[in-house]
Amino acid sequence: MTRNSRITTISLSLLILALAGPLVVGQPFYINIGSQVLIAAIFAMSLNILVGYGGMTSIGHAAYLGTSAYVVALLTLQQGFGFFSASAIALVVVVIMAAIFGAIALRGTGITFLMITLALGQTMWGVAFRWSDVTGGDNGLPDIKRPDLFGLNLVEPTAFYGVMIVLFAIALVGMWIFTQSGLGLSLQGTRDQSRRMGMLGHHVWMVRWIAFIIAGFWAGVAGIAFVGYHGYIHPLSLGLANSAEVLLMVIAGGAGTLLGPVVGAAIVVVLKMVVSAYVSRWVLLLGCTFVAIVILLPEGVVPGLERLLKAVLPAPRDNEEA
Amino acid sequence: MTSDIALQISGMTKNFGGLKAIDGVNLTIPKGDRRLLLGPNGAGKTTLFNLITGDLKPTAGRVTLFGRDITGLPSHHCAPLGLARTYQIITLFPKNTLAENVILSLLGISPLRWSPISRIKGRQEFEERARAALKQVGLEAKADRPLGETSYGEKRRLEIALALAQNPSLLLLDEPLAGLSRQERLDVQSLIESIPRDITLILIEHDMDVALALADSITVMYHGRVICEGDRAQVVADPRVKEIYLAS
Numbered sequence: 001m002t003r004n005s006r007i008t009t010i011s012l013s014l015l016i017l018a019l020a021g022p023l024v025v026g027q028p029f030y031i032n033i034g035s036q037v038l039i040a041a042i043f044a045m046s047l048n049i050l051v052g053y054g055g056m057t058s059i060g061h062a063a064y065l066g067t068s069a070y071v072v073a074l075l076t077l078q079q080g081f082g083f084f085s086a087s088a089i090a091l092v093v094v095v096i097m098a099a100i101f102g103a104i105a106l107r108g109t110g111i112t113f114l115m116i117t118l119a120l121g122q123t124m125w126g127v128a129f130r131w132s133d134v135t136g137g138d139n140g141l142p143d144i145k146r147p148d149l150f151g152l153n154l155v156e157p158t159a160f161y162g163v164m165i166v167l168f169a170i171a172l173v174g175m176w177i178f179t180q181s182g183l184g185l186s187l188q189g190t191r192d193q194s195r196r197m198g199m200l201g202h203h204v205w206m207v208r209w210i211a212f213i214i215a216g217f218w219a220g221v222a223g224i225a226f227v228g229y230h231g232y233i234h235p236l237s238l239g240l241a242n243s244a245e246v247l248l249m250v251i252a253g254g255a256g257t258l259l260g261p262v263v264g265a266a267i268v269v270v271l272k273m274v275v276s277a278y279v280s281r282w283v284l285l286l287g288c289t290f291v292a293i294v295i296l297l298p299e300g301v302v303p304g305l306e307r308l309l310k311a312v313l314p315a316p317r318d319n320e321e322a
Numbered sequence: 323m324t325s326d327i328a329l330q331i332s333g334m335t336k337n338f339g340g341l342k343a344i345d346g347v348n349l350t351i352p353k354g355d356r357r358l359l360l361g362p363n364g365a366g367k368t369t370l371f372n373l374i375t376g377d378l379k380p381t382a383g384r385v386t387l388f389g390r391d392i393t394g395l396p397s398h399h400c401a402p403l404g405l406a407r408t409y410q411i412i413t414l415f416p417k418n419t420l421a422e423n424v425i426l427s428l429l430g431i432s433p434l435r436w437s438p439i440s441r442i443k444g445r446q447e448f449e450e451r452a453r454a455a456l457k458q459v460g461l462e463a464k465a466d467r468p469l470g471e472t473s474y475g476e477k478r479r480l481e482i483a484l485a486l487a488q489n490p491s492l493l494l495l496d497e498p499l500a501g502l503s504r505q506e507r508l509d510v511q512s513l514i515e516s517i518p519r520d521i522t523l524i525l526i527e528h529d530m531d532v533a534l535a536l537a538d539s540i541t542v543m544y545h546g547r548v549i550c551e552g553d554r555a556q557v558v559a560d561p562r563v564k565e566i567y568l569a570s
Binding site: 177178180181182183184185186189192193195196197198199200201202203204207210214 | 397413414416437
């Protein structure tokens, strides 16, 4: 077995162990944390398309999660839609929104792009906060019911967690396929040498725009899971704090790697949910964790650990790893 | 008649603010020609390349490629029309292997570049053609090395491999010998000589020995204008060329 495939085996085993962990412990508290980690992981993976593979740092990504959650909430609470038909409509809305916002944000690159995404994200937050007749304003929208799925009662934490595992696995495999695909390679090329990519025949702007829409779509999926889990949506979920948090997950875990955002999501959610139960100044601990990551593993936890693993495992012979 | 002409530039002008970087350039490159663009720094040679490839929009003038008007078309239209170029400053993909670099070039002219699901690695048409392009520039043995493990001279050759992989009809080479050692120059020179004659070449180069040996015809530029055009003897005999290169 080559060194690279050994590292793949190790990470896959760790992932499966981590997914099984909450089920082994068996307490609803930990199973629910598992669900929240997976929702955050899908959200972070969607942002990773932009930040990691596209080199486009967005700080307004919560807008897509939040909008999708609001659409599901409004349609189920006020228009009598079922959860799943509302979810399908939410995804359509989020894709259209990402197409429009992407076209605006991609007028810039780098810091300009970041500022436009921030402005667009805060606009959506403003709408949710101020348009209280429809969105409930600062009260948010409570009492969104979890649906039944194939006879499974999703109010049951274990059933919900099971559905989240399936959804997460689909997202992860989809992301893996995307990064190896023609469009995925093209996107990574535009990150590293956009001018050369244009000369080679790649339509740089269009590639980035499509990536923006795909990222918006998966954030929308995370939004549906989010509102399904909490049964409640508040303007804060659309806001800057949430956008910054998911960006931290991506960067801390390792931008541009498949599992980086997943590990980042786990770190943030576990610190937030578990540690906060014991330590009241848990935000300080979160900050210290990030400082430690930046100092010890500046490329992110996943690439950092991979580097350490490579140092430990024997180096490949030349005819291996080809 | 137009079918014998690879590239025609007429009345090309480009202003950067008050500076006329290109000032009314006319240029006709017949098919199969190997044209050398000469001129001191700031003559506008690379700017002319950028205007041809759509990296810059001209202030005035027209570019016609194989009878088709491409004036101001964005650069991603070049590759499908058979126009490829290399860069004076190495413009490669640092995180990828040499083979993956060439595959990005092949992908640029393949419809698979739009597919979010088709896996590219391991596809025979890409892998084989990438290796063939690397073989053409003598880098076949290093196909799976990351770019960071290659020398500067090898990167220069990879620059050319990326362009050749697309099987272009017109190839623009921007100082392909810049910064190379004597031996590396000879390697790249013989590589350029080995490019099939049906590929029209336009070459910017300062190394006179190599450049004059490679070129069929020469265009001399100075301050954004074409001041002299012809074969080697005509250009060397031209008094204005002597003045630019000897008096300045």
